[in-house]
Amino acid sequence: xxxxxxxxxxxxxxxxxxxxxxxxxxxxxxxxxxxxxxxxxxxxxxxxxxxxxxxxxxxxxxxxxxxxxxxxxxxxxxxxxxxxxxxxxxxxxxxxxxxxxxxxxxxxxxxxxxxxxxxxxxxxxxxxxxxxxxxxxxxxxxxxxxxxxxxxxxxxxxxxxxxxxxxxxxxxxxxxxxxxxxxxxxxxxxxxxxxxxxxxxxxxxxxxxxxxxxxxxxxxxxxxxxxxxxxxxxxxxxxxxxxxxxxxxxxxxxxxxxxxxxxxxxxxxxxxxxxxxxxxxxxxxxxxxxxxxxxxxxxxxxxxxxxxxxxxxxxxxxxxxxxxxxxxxxxxxxxxxxxxxxxxxxxxxxxxxxxxxxxxxxxxxxxxxxxxxxxxxxxxxxxxxxxxxxxxxxxxxxxxxxxxxxxxxxxxxxxxxxxxxxxxxxxxxxxxxxxxxxxxxxxxxxxxxxxxxxxxxxxxxxxxxxxxxxxxxxxxxxxxxxxxxxxxxxxx
Numbered sequence: 001x002x003x004x005x006x007x008x009x010x011x012x013x014x015x016x017x018x019x020x021x022x023x024x025x026x027x028x029x030x031x032x033x034x035x036x037x038x039x040x041x042x043x044x045x046x047x048x049x050x051x052x053x054x055x056x057x058x059x060x061x062x063x064x065x066x067x068x069x070x071x072x073x074x075x076x077x078x079x080x081x082x083x084x085x086x087x088x089x090x091x092x093x094x095x096x097x098x099x100x101x102x103x104x105x106x107x108x109x110x111x112x113x114x115x116x117x118x119x120x121x122x123x124x125x126x127x128x129x130x131x132x133x134x135x136x137x138x139x140x141x142x143x144x145x146x147x148x149x150x151x152x153x154x155x156x157x158x159x160x161x162x163x164x165x166x167x168x169x170x171x172x173x174x175x176x177x178x179x180x181x182x183x184x185x186x187x188x189x190x191x192x193x194x195x196x197x198x199x200x201x202x203x204x205x206x207x208x209x210x211x212x213x214x215x216x217x218x219x220x221x222x223x224x225x226x227x228x229x230x231x232x233x234x235x236x237x238x239x240x241x242x243x244x245x246x247x248x249x250x251x252x253x254x255x256x257x258x259x260x261x262x263x264x265x266x267x268x269x270x271x272x273x274x275x276x277x278x279x280x281x282x283x284x285x286x287x288x289x290x291x292x293x294x295x296x297x298x299x300x301x302x303x304x305x306x307x308x309x310x311x312x313x314x315x316x317x318x319x320x321x322x323x324x325x326x327x328x329x330x331x332x333x334x335x336x337x338x339x340x341x342x343x344x345x346x347x348x349x350x351x352x353x354x355x356x357x358x359x360x361x362x363x364x365x366x367x368x369x370x371x372x373x374x375x376x377x378x379x380x381x382x383x384x385x386x387x388x389x390x391x392x393x394x395x396x397x398x399x400x401x402x403x404x405x406x407x408x409x410x411x412x413x414x415x416x417x418x419x420x421x422x423x424x425x426x427x428x429x430x431x432x433x434x435x436x437x438x439x440x441x442x443x444x445x446x447x448x449x450x451x452x453x454x455x456x457x458x459x460x461x462x463x464x465x466x467x468x469x470x471x472x473x474x475x476x477x478x479x480x481x482x483x484x485x486x487x488x489x490x491x492x
Contacts, residue, residue, distance in 0.1 A: 001033040001041065002101075007219050008032070008054050009102050009110075014212065016113050016316075018051045029269045030219050043226070055114060058093075061107035062100030067091025087111055132311050134158050136183045136318060137325050144328025144336065146174050158183075160327060177327055177335055178353055185351045186325060189339060190318055191301050220270045227266050231259040329353075332360035333396070355396045358405070367393050371409045381406040427461070430468040431475060440479045450482070457491040 007030075011021045025032070031043040032050055044050070058065045067090050071080040087108060095104060102110075131138060135152045143150050143162035150160040158179035165171040234256040241249045300317075303309055309317075326338040337349040358364060367388065374384045381403040389400040396405070426432075437444040450456045451467065461468045469475050469492055481487045 003219055003222055004030070004033055005054060005060065006101055007215055008051060009060070009106075010212075010215060012051070012055060012110060012113075013106070017117055018048050018055065018114070021051045022046050022048050024216075028216055028220065028273060029266070030216075030223060052114065055110050058107060059098050060101045061104050062096055062098045063104060063107070064094040064097040065090050065092060131315075134311065135160065135179045136311070136315055137179070137186060137322075138315065140319065140322060140324045141182075142324055142326045143174050144326045144338070148174075150175070150177075150327065152179070175327065175329055177329055181351050181353050182325075182327060182335060182337060185337060185349050186322070186339060187304070187318070189347055189349065190321060191304075193321060193341070194300060216273075220266075220273065224263070224266050224270055227259065227263040231256070231263045234259040331362055333362055333394075352394060352399060354398075358396055358408070361394065361396055363393070368409055371406055372413060372415065375406075375410055375415050381410070427464060427466070427468055429471050430461075431471050432469075433467050436469060436476070436479055439476050440483060442479075442483060446483075447479075455482075455489045457489070 008021060008025075011024055012018065015021060015024070025046040030046070032046045032054075033041050034044050034050060036042045054060065067085070069082050069084050072083050073080045133152055133154065135154075135158050137160070138152050139149075141150045141160050142148065143164075146162065146165055148162060148164035150162045153159045153161045153176075160175075160177045160179050160182070162174035162176075164174070166173050234252065238249065238252040238256045241252055243249060304314065321342055323340040323342055326340070328336045328338075330336050333353060333355045335351040335353050337351050339347040339349070341347065355361060361367065370388055370391075370393070371384055374387065379387075384406045385401040385403045388406075393401050395402045426435075431439075433447045434444050437447055447456065447467075451458060458467050458469065460466065478487070478490055482490055
């Protein structure tokens with residue numbers, strides 16, 4: 001029993017979650033000792049509630065306490081409810097009263113881990129246990145406007161959402177920010193902070209794994225010994241019964257059979273889970289991964305994007321250095337990110353994000369002026385986009401300037417790329433409609449409109465298919481008079 005309880009504490013300190021302790025014990029087929037109503041000890045399948053009850057019990061730290069709870073009446077409710085108080089508010093704490101499994105400092109640290117694992121967004125100091133969601137900053141991201149913790153929303157893409165004021169005071173949503181660009185920048189800063197570290201963790205990880213496997217093997221052997229003793233005890237009881245009491249003998253025989261069945265299952269389970277030898281355990285880790293562990297600071301960016309690390313492990317690694325991340329969208333296309341590291345150091349990042357319109361892009365006026373200036377120099381849309389991307393400008397939905405964005409601004413100002421389209425055709429000793437429109441100062445559509453209304457009578461040239469007019473100053477003067485209203489029609 002002492003070994004089983006000690007194993008619970010060791011596993012919790014290693015995995016930092018009660019659910020992970022239950023998962024390991026269930027995978028190993030181990031049970032936990034619990035008190036029965038008649039003060040007997042029974043071995044039951046581990047549950048999260050049972051594991052938390054063991055971790056929360058200060059008697060396992062050798063301490064007698066009083067006043068862990070308080071009865072309070074909630075507003076609007078007549079019946080008082082029991083509320084668990086923080087450890088600092090316990091009334092009586094007397095140390096060294098019982099044999100201790102862990103020290104008081106370790107017990108206090110485990111209480112802090114349990115409190116921190118609760119994903120209670122109303123309490124800003126609780127980060128929640130790392131989960132399998134895609135948002136890597138789950139539980140440690142805060143709103144830079146109201147200061148409350150931001151939740152995670154996966155509908156419509158990965159997002160960080162601050163709706164605390166909405167839920168409490170029906171106020172508008174404080175902030176709704178895309179999670180992916182923020183996660184990428186924070187992970188890059190995490191790699192930069194970890195890069196100088198040369199950590200030789202392979203030997204430590206292997207030793208820790210061997211120690212944990214030895215503890216599990218010891219627990220398995222204790223479980224088999226306990227079942228062997230129970231089967232032997234059932235056998236002695238059956239042999240000592242008077243054969244005349246057939247009903248009692250039948251019941252004792254059934255208990256003996258059940259004990260033997262439980263013993264056989266435990267032995268078969270232990271045979272399947274027999275610990276791997278140390279040399280075989282070392283061979284199970286590929287040499288590349290072993291080398292990566294020895295230089296974790298430089299190899300972590302490579303391991304990060306492989307299947308070696310799960311999302312939960314990535315989040316746990318980030319929390320080793322990150323205390324919290326504060327987000328504030330001060331301008332539409334930039335998220336100001338403040339990283340609070342363990343120890344109090346602070347880093348600030350400017351994370352670009354997508355916006356819906358061009359005018360929401362920072363420095364749009366300068367961006368637009370640069371586009372028009374470069375277009376005047378005769379550069380193409382692709383060349384303008386490359387030059388502006390090099391200067392740090394960006395499109396609303398991309399981190400660089402797209403040629404389509406340049407084209408949109410150019411067309412908005414009526415800048416047509418004549419060198420990109422068909423050039424006006426030139427016919428010797430003749431003027432085309434675009435040439436006349438340019439010389440007279442009108443739009444070509446004005447000329448075509450008068451032709452359709454028969455105010456300008458002219459026929460298409462059969463060879464070129466164009467409307468051609470005589471090339472001379474008299475033709476241009478006639479068109480100027482027509483524009484000024486001095487004449488009403490022309491005929492060629």
